[in-house]
Amino acid sequence: MSNRILLGCVRAAGGHAALLAVAALLGAAAGLVIPWAIGRTVDAVLLGGPGPWIVVTAALVLVAAGADVLAEFAAVTGTARATAHLRRALLTRIFTLPHPIGRPAGDLVARIGGQAADAGSAVGAIVGGLVSVLPPLGSLVALALIDPWLAASLVTGLVLLTVLLRGFVVRASVSAQGYQRVQGMIAGLLAEAMAGARTIAAAGTAETEIRRVLRPLPELGAHGRGTWAALAVAAGRTAALAPLTQIAVVAVAGVLLTHGRLSPGELVAALQYAALGAGLGAILGTLHRLVRARSGAGRAAEIIGARPRAHGTRVLPPGGRGTLRLDDVTVRAEDGHVLLDRLTLTVPGGATVAVVGRSGAGKSTLAAVAGRLRDPDQGTVRLDGVPLAALDPEALARAVGYGFERPALAGATIGDAIAMGRDHAFVPGAARIATIDAYITRLPRGYATPLADAPMSGGEAQRIGLARALHGDRLLVLDDASSSVDSVTEARIASALLHETHGRTRLVVTHRRATAAGADLVAWLDGGRLRALAPHGRLWADAAYRAVFAPDGGA
Amino acid sequence: MGAATRYTRAELWRDRWAVARLAGWSLAEITPGLISGYATARAIDDGFLAGDARTGLGWLGAYAVAAGVGAVGARGAYRRLGDVVEPFRDRLVARVVTDAVRGAAHPDRAATARLTRQVEVVRDTYAGLLTTVRGFVFSLVAAIAGLVVLAPVLAALVVVPLMLGLGSFALLLPALARRQLGAVRADEDLAATAEPMLRAHRDVVAAGAGDWAARTVAAAAEAQRRAERSVGVAGALRGICLAAGGWGPLLVLLVAAPWLVDRGIGAGALLGAMVYVRGGLLPALHLLMHGLAGGGLRYGITLRRILSVSPVVLPSLDPPDHGLLRMRDVSFRYGPAAAPVLDRFDLDVSAGDHLVIVGASGIGKSTLAALMSGLLTPQTGTVRCAGRVLLPQEAHVFTGTVLENLRYLAPAAPVLRAVVLLGAWPLVNRLGGLGATIDPATLSAGEKQLIALVRAYLAPEPLAILDEATCHLDPALEARVERAFSARPGALIVIAHRLSSAARGREVLLFDGARPVRGTHAGLRAASPSYRDLVGAWSDPALLLRDVDGLDAVARVRLRDDPGEVVADRAR
DSSP, rough: OHHHHHHHHHHHHHHHHHHHHHHHHHHHHHHHHHHHHHHHHHHHHHHTTTTTTHHHHHHHHHHHHHHHHHHHHHHHHHHHHHHHHHHHHHHHHTTTTTTTOSSHHHHHHHIIIIIIHHHHHHHHHHHHHHHHHHHHHHHHHHHHHHHHHHHHHHHHHHHHHHHHHHHHHHHHHHHHOOOOOHHHHHHHHHHHEEEEEEEEHHHHHHHHHHHHHHHHHHHHHHHHHHHHHHHHHHHHHHHHHHHHHHHHHHHHHHHHTTOOOOOOOHHHHHHHHHHHHTTTTHHHHHHHHHHHHHHHHHHHHHTTTOOOOOOOOBOOOOOOOOOEEEEEEEETTTTSEEEEEEEEEEEOTTOOEEHHHSSSSSSSHHHHHHTTOOOSSEEEEETTEGGGGGBOOHHHHEEEEEEEOOOOOOOSSSHHHTTTSOOOHHHHHHHHTOOOHHHHHSSSSGGGBBBGGGGOHHHHHHHHHHHHHHOSSSSEESSSTTTOOHHHHHHHHHHHHHSSSTTTTEEESSHHHHHHHSSSEEEETTEEEEEEEEEEHTTTTHHHHHHTTOOOOOO | HHHHHHHHHHHHTHHHHHHHHHHHHHHHHHHHHHHHHHHHIIIIIITTTTTTTHHHHHHHHHHHHHHHHHHHHHHHHHHHHHHHHHHHHHHHHHHHHHHHHTTSSSSTTTHHIIIIIIIIHHHHHHHHHHHHHHHHHHHHHHHHHHHHHHHHHHHHHHHHHHHHHHHHHHHHHHHHHHHHHHHHHHHHHHHHHHHHHHHHHHHHHHHHHHHHHHHHHHHHHHHHHHHHHHHHHHHHHHHHHHHHIHHHHHHHHHHHHHHHTTTOOHHHHHHHHHIIIIIIIIIHHHHHHHHHHHHHHHHHHHOOOOOOOOOOOOOOOOSSSSEEEEEEEEEESSSTTTTTSSEEEEEEOOTOOOOEOOOTTTTTTHHHHHHTTSOOOEEEEEEEEEEEEESSSOOOOEEEEEEHHTTTSSSTTOOHHHHHHHOOOOHHHTTTTTSSSEEGGGGGGGHHHHHHHHHHHHHHHHHHEEEEEETOOOHHHHHHHHHHHHTTEEEEEEEEESSHHEEEESEEEEEESSSSSEEEEHHHHHHHHHHHHHHHHHHGGGGGGGSSSSSHHHHHHHHHHHSSSSSOOOOO
């Protein structure tokens, strides 16, 4: 799969991939011939005149330089194309996968961001990886052709270089870890201060806070110097080894020259091949790029290979009132633990049903299957007689609206975050029902205020989330969707919902007694089963039911 | 990039001795570069070509010794680089922290990102730029000096194409920087679009808005592709500059070779010149042209972003002539097009007052608290306020001992009485006593509020403003805390989270529009229908919908006149 994705990236780069391959190959070949041509030129000059060799050399240099320029252009643009292509594929797939994907958002951002770019650079990495082998290996061959001793001295130098550099990574990473730890400590202290920002600003205790946050700074500096010291050791080794390798080759070439086994021009060529050959170490770098491209593709493959949610093609019968029916529904968690146990429940069309129960009773799972945020492992969920899984995705999206305890809002503006790609016409009305319109009109640019510029409390975010859910024209599933709203506002919302979303079925997960009391029916869940479906007033006599609403205790 | 350049220059000057030491070690580092061509030339001309292998090897030995010196120099230079970079980074961290904390009136959630990511980018690119520029300058000087020693004419021949390449690169640099800036912005836009959308995966799927979500983010990815492409074009032009500056001198040397040989320049000298060009100039140019545009840009952009954070300095509020708080004709709105939160609002608070602010959430109660305490400045009108302590909903508890946390606003205060009075003793006890260290992450929101409340109670300031500062406490504890604050010398302003708070206040400020109304609980209930609504809804929201399980609403409202009674939520 990841190989298919890499191939797809190469294909998406299109003509750029071919251009890159040709240019890179041409550049490498020209680069390999140039030292030889320069050597011939020097020999010719020493014998009396450069003749045609100077022209050959100049032509080769032009070819090499031109090829480099083209290759760089093709690599950058090809990578950009392939990356954009892969990102589109990833995004399309991610948003057709059922929730939860089982990966944190940060992880997905990384897959779409840096890792997609890594995979997108496959073109450059593959071509670059293949071509980068040419100069060092070619040089080695060229040196061996000039004289085997030259090749032997180069190889000896390089082996030493590789062995000596290995020790570096370990030492540098020790200091780097200490550095990151202290940096994290300072960041943590700063985050604390930012969480208490209003207190600090109002009390004028900024200077005390600054001293407190910066207390570990000297330790950070000490670790930082440690990384430089480790780097210094490595730099010293590299600085010595690269020239020493070349000196070894030149010394051998010089001795051969005195014995007449080499011409001055061949010495010139050997010198340059020695420099090119030292690039053998850089092959490790291109290998590393290739490994990264492959791992980026692998990360993409995990997403693209995942199975998207299946949909049917049926639509809802016109005039249905949003009757929700769960038959024998069982849902299990990843670890096999039963969340909902053969639950059967009918919610009459147009009714408000409160879902209550202790935490872990299965309330949110019920909410998730009720509007097909999640498919049950067994059993069926029907809306107006049609199984949700058989519904056309657009019909489902039109019929069902979800409100969450912690809504995640996305979109460029507040208006976009509510509309989510739908016509904005319903937005102001929905905001009014969710009693968030007063908040929005007090924002600098109203509904056009960028989401990032609209600071909101948990309760305000919930009400935006609620407004967003109101597009659902048959079923509203509100999963603790106004728990952070104060009780006055919640009462207003409840009343607005009652009067203005009339005719829609409402399934409301709640911890609040008042909400349960206001519903037509209460679905009381206990251990994944339906313990009772009855009006609140009737259930209240039961002490176990009353215990459901006991607070878990404050401070 | 003016601010970043100025800042960098000042920083370099500040660390000038460390920079000088770095330059000293760099001189040692460049020894092999200086000697390479000359030693090769002598080794060939005087040694190998003259049939004297020993002299040749001797010169190469000298070069090897120089390589050793260079290695020692490189090692020293990297250590000194740390001496330049780490203090620079120390000051940058201090600056980020200082700006973030001083500007805390407008809390900056990006501050920790700046601290961990942006400072690191600046640190790495600063070191990278120092290395690049240092490497280029010293390699250039060494190569030219070496060529001059070999034969001045060689230096003259090399300099012309070199300057051509460097000059055209200098011309290209602004365009290159602009395009890379565009690519960086496009990258950030992509991340800024993708991250919230991916976080909202559940919500997107629930809303059936997958197409929209994928399209929205893919548009940002497409913009990023276009930006990258334009960088690619500029990169190709840079390649031409590099070819002119790096390969040009070599071609010139070859073309001039016959003429040079005629003038008595040996094969070795010619070879030495090539060593300087290919071993010294070409890599140095490559480093400069690839490092300067990319690294310099990242450095400039990121540093400028850090420097552009200027903390909002809060004007200090003058105390009123009499009383503790005086607001006159105060109007406030968040933007020119926004509805006003307050419109020509007046308020006086004197010692002994206990004012409770009520109103629907989102209407601007916290804005009013911020205006009272000087965190926000009204567009018109005046606010005068004596010493006050503001307690917001999100309590500030920091890593430190319990005592340090409690004495935050009153360094020498005796704390025990307040701890007991506010009912915080069980918490302090559980934490391990006053000397125990608190890890804020392990405290519940209510526990944090309780610690902040004791702290505010101890503060010497006469006016206490509690902005939903008790919302995570249970009602019994909330009542206890509010009664304690009410008895504290000075005045108390409470932004209410529950009705019980309003009932405990001496007066109520009803926030139901841009001009709040003040009165007593009973008076407002009689005079204001919207207050009656609120009271009705608050005492039992279910009443709005239908009759419930009987009991509480009426009983609770009746309890309000009895200050000794704990107003408990019946459901407990």
